[in-house]
Amino acid sequence: MKVQILKSEKDHFEQVAEGSKRFEFRVNDRDYQINDILVLMCVHKGKAEPFFNGDLFVTSVDSVLSADEVNYADTLKGNVILSLSDGVFVDGKNYQRFYYQEYSDRLFMRLVSTFTTTAHVYEKGLILRRDEVATPDGKPAKTNLLLAVNKATGEWAILSISPAETSYDSDKRFNSQVVAVVAVNKRLSSAKPVIVDDETEEMKEPNDA
Amino acid sequence: MKVQILKTHNRYFDKVVDGSKKFEFRFNDRDYQVGDPLILLDYTPDPTGNGNGLLTGDMFLTTVTYMLSAEHEQFAKVLNDNVILSLSDGVFIDRNQYKTVYCQVYENNFYLRLIASLAKSAVVYKENCINNRANHNGSTNKPNLLIAINNETGEWALLSFKEEPCIENEKMWEKFWCARITQVHHTYYNAEAYKGDMIAAALDK
Numbered sequence: 275m276k277v278q279i280l281k282s283e284k285d286h287f288e289q290v291a292e293g294s295k296r297f298e299f300r301v302n303d304r305d306y307q308i309n310d311i312l313v314l315m316c317v318h319k320g321k322a323e324p325f326f327n328g329d330l331f332v333t334s335v336d337s338v339l340s341a342d343e344v345n346y347a348d349t350l351k352g353n354v355i356l357s358l359s360d361g362v363f364v365d366g367k368n369y370q371r372f373y374y375q376e377y378s379d380r381l382f383m384r385l386v387s388t389f390t391t392t393a394h395v396y397e398k399g400l401i402l403r404r405d406e407v408a409t410p411d412g413k414p415a416k417t418n419l420l421l422a423v424n425k426a427t428g429e430w431a432i433l434s435i436s437p438a439e440t441s442y443d444s445d446k447r448f449n450s451q452v453v454a455v456v457a458v459n460k461r462l463s464s465a466k467p468v469i470v471d472d473e474t475e476e477m478k479e480p481n482d483a
Numbered sequence: 484m485k486v487q488i489l490k491t492h493n494r495y496f497d498k499v500v501d502g503s504k505k506f507e508f509r510f511n512d513r514d515y516q517v518g519d520p521l522i523l524l525d526y527t528p529d530p531t532g533n534g535n536g537l538l539t540g541d542m543f544l545t546t547v548t549y550m551l552s553a554e555h556e557q558f559a560k561v562l563n564d565n566v567i568l569s570l571s572d573g574v575f576i577d578r579n580q581y582k583t584v585y586c587q588v589y590e591n592n593f594y595l596r597l598i599a600s601l602a603k604s605a606v607v608y609k610e611n612c613i614n615n616r617a618n619h620n621g622s623t624n625k626p627n628l629l630i631a632i633n634n635e636t637g638e639w640a641l642l643s644f645k646e647e648p649c650i651e652n653e654k655m656w657e658k659f660w661c662a663r664i665t666q667v668h669h670t671y672y673n674a675e676a677y678k679g680d681m682i683a684a685a686l687d688k
Contacts, residue, residue: 296505336503
């Protein structure tokens with residue numbers, strides 16, 4: 275399970291965001307797998323609008339059709355078609371920074387049920403920053419968003435977290451206060467249970483356990 | 484708008500039904516369009532590769548909501564004569580739950596009356612039978628299903644009906660049923676189709 279950050283041209287992005295296009299057709303240069311999380315970034319090639327306006331669409335890969343399949347070796351040659359799960363549109367005007375962080379099954383559950391209101395977020399998890407972009411009313415957006423991922427199942431949630439710390443601690447992380455759960459994707463039907471040992475944090479397949 | 488009836492290999496059919504595959508990748512020999520209703524037929528190929536394979540009778544009813552083809556310039560070289568169709572939410576038709584399945588296209592006005600149950604009966608041509616399981620055990624007690632298609636919007640509905648001969652047209656008995664609608668199971672509403680003049684046009688009639 276990986277997070278794939280992809281540029282998506284505005285025409286296609288809008289079709290995906292409104293739900294009429296439920297697939298992505300891509301060159302298979304990233305080893306896409308079922309349950310990978312896709313962060314589609316809306317990009318605009320014309321000069322009238324900014325190249326990147328911050329709009330995002332977060333979704334999961336439900337199934338993959340590639341040249342590995344019988345009968346598709348010739349027609350798909352190095353390309354894949356990814357089937358997309360129901361996703362979440364994130365308006366570029368409404369956030370300042372967008373983070374990504376994986377959590378163990380237990381912590382993820384606590385986070386989305388808001389039993390735990392504090393979570394560690396690492397500096398390297400910062401995917402996008404829009405600090406310099408002002409909202410229509412002239413003030414910068416205050417909200418930071420966190421894409422929290424359940425390492426065990428591939429489930430994910432988008433959380434609204436407190437404004438960014440100006441500095442990270444010695445482990446290059448900061449404590450974020452969870453303000454709200456913006457969206458949680460449904461439990462993936464095809465998610466294979468992977469047993470995670472919380473102490474060692476090593477991933478094990480059920481058969482090896 | 485054209486109804487497309489397609490055989491779908493069992494291993495992909497199951498994925499479409501459980502919702503993990505929301506697209507169809509096809510050779511574009513049928514001039515597919517956005518808004519076309521699709522009837523996918525579950526298909527198991529002959530294991531020896533020589534025979535015709537087997538239609539299990541399971542079906543999935545859905546609609547094309549988006550299409551990627553060689554007409555998109557940047558994909559012309561990789562897609563060639565193939566298309567990728569994006570599928571709407573659909574309906575699974577279980578082979579054990581029906582006796583026959585018919586597919587019939589109706590005009591907008593009549594279609595709307597049908598699903599509003601204002602029209603209790605509809606003409607169904609026997610040649611539009613997609614699958615007949617009358618010879619299977621236990622199927623005689625099962626309902627006949629009608630996939631009704633709106634010829635203007637491409638919307639569809641899944642209905643149950645009772646077969647009744649048409650009394651006024653005795654000579655035509657052999658060609659069609661006066662289907663008495665017993666239940667409306669599912670309807671697909673296409674908001675796109677109602678953009679623009681569609682509503683005004685309907686009101687004029």
